Amino acid sequence: MTIPREREAPRYLQVAGELRAEILSGKFSARDQFPTESDLCQRYGVSRFTIREALRRLQNEGLIARKRGSGTVVQPASARGGTLHQPLSNVGEILQYARDTHVTYEPRGRGDLPRDISEQIAEDTSGAWTCFRGVRSPQLDGQPIAATDAYFHESVDAAVAKLDLGAGTLFSQIEQLAGVSVGKVTQDIQAVAASADIAKALDLKRGSPVLRILRCYIDPKGRVFEISVSHHPGDRFAYSMHIDVDG
Numbered sequence: 001m002t003i004p005r006e007r008e009a010p011r012y013l014q015v016a017g018e019l020r021a022e023i024l025s026g027k028f029s030a031r032d033q034f035p036t037e038s039d040l041c042q043r044y045g046v047s048r049f050t051i052r053e054a055l056r057r058l059q060n061e062g063l064i065a066r067k068r069g070s071g072t073v074v075q076p077a078s079a080r081g082g083t084l085h086q087p088l089s090n091v092g093e094i095l096q097y098a099r100d101t102h103v104t105y106e107p108r109g110r111g112d113l114p115r116d117i118s119e120q121i122a123e124d125t126s127g128a129w130t131c132f133r134g135v136r137s138p139q140l141d142g143q144p145i146a147a148t149d150a151y152f153h154e155s156v157d158a159a160v161a162k163l164d165l166g167a168g169t170l171f172s173q174i175e176q177l178a179g180v181s182v183g184k185v186t187q188d189i190q191a192v193a194a195s196a197d198i199a200k201a202l203d204l205k206r207g208s209p210v211l212r213i214l215r216c217y218i219d220p221k222g223r224v225f226e227i228s229v230s231h232h233p234g235d236r237f238a239y240s241m242h243i244d245v246d247g
Helices: 009-023 037-044 050-058 091-100 155-161 169-178 196-202
Strands: 064-067 071-074 084-087 101-111 129-138 146-153 182-191 209-218 225-231 237-240
Touching: 009 037, 037 050, 050 225, 071 146, 101 146, 129 155, 129 196, 146 155, 146 196, 155 169, 155 225, 169 225, 196 225
Parallel strands: 084 237
Antiparallel strands: 064 071, 101 129, 129 146, 146 225, 182 209, 209 225
């Protein structure tokens, strides 16, 4: 799947991200009435259309329910199975996801790209790659929701040397430090059994089901400069996306 390039998250995604964080933190209980569209328009200084789009995202993620005549209510945690429902349909949402969570990366070495990864990528992946491992958790809950290995091609070595491994997402740093632009992002999603290494990182039993997302960042000339491989615990993370139907 190819994700269209977006520099910044649209306003409705930013609003959805803030409301999502508040819902997951427990600010709104299932017994409380959710703010009205008018209240949210005033709070964020945006149009009703923007608020409706933000609420539509949250409803699709199973976080809220909207009923005619009853307004909007927060779905109880039991209805969500205790799982983080995270939209990752485009680059804007990837960056919003990074802002809603926290992660610190550690160096994992340098060398050829692992064969089990390179075999799944159509583009040329020859050359040396520097790897960093990060374990990501929600801002308000220390339970891991992802173990990510980020690989950077030797063509961006100078920028890699300047990365701040405690500053969260490495993707946006590389763009700025290396002056590289992204032509497209591809991602492949697969359900796999957790290896011993991944199970340890995510505090799981070996062989537990995990969702594996392989994502490639490709410049306008078709060259892969960053690859990320993320493993998400099956009972803590749900991947959600929307598909707009062209009229």
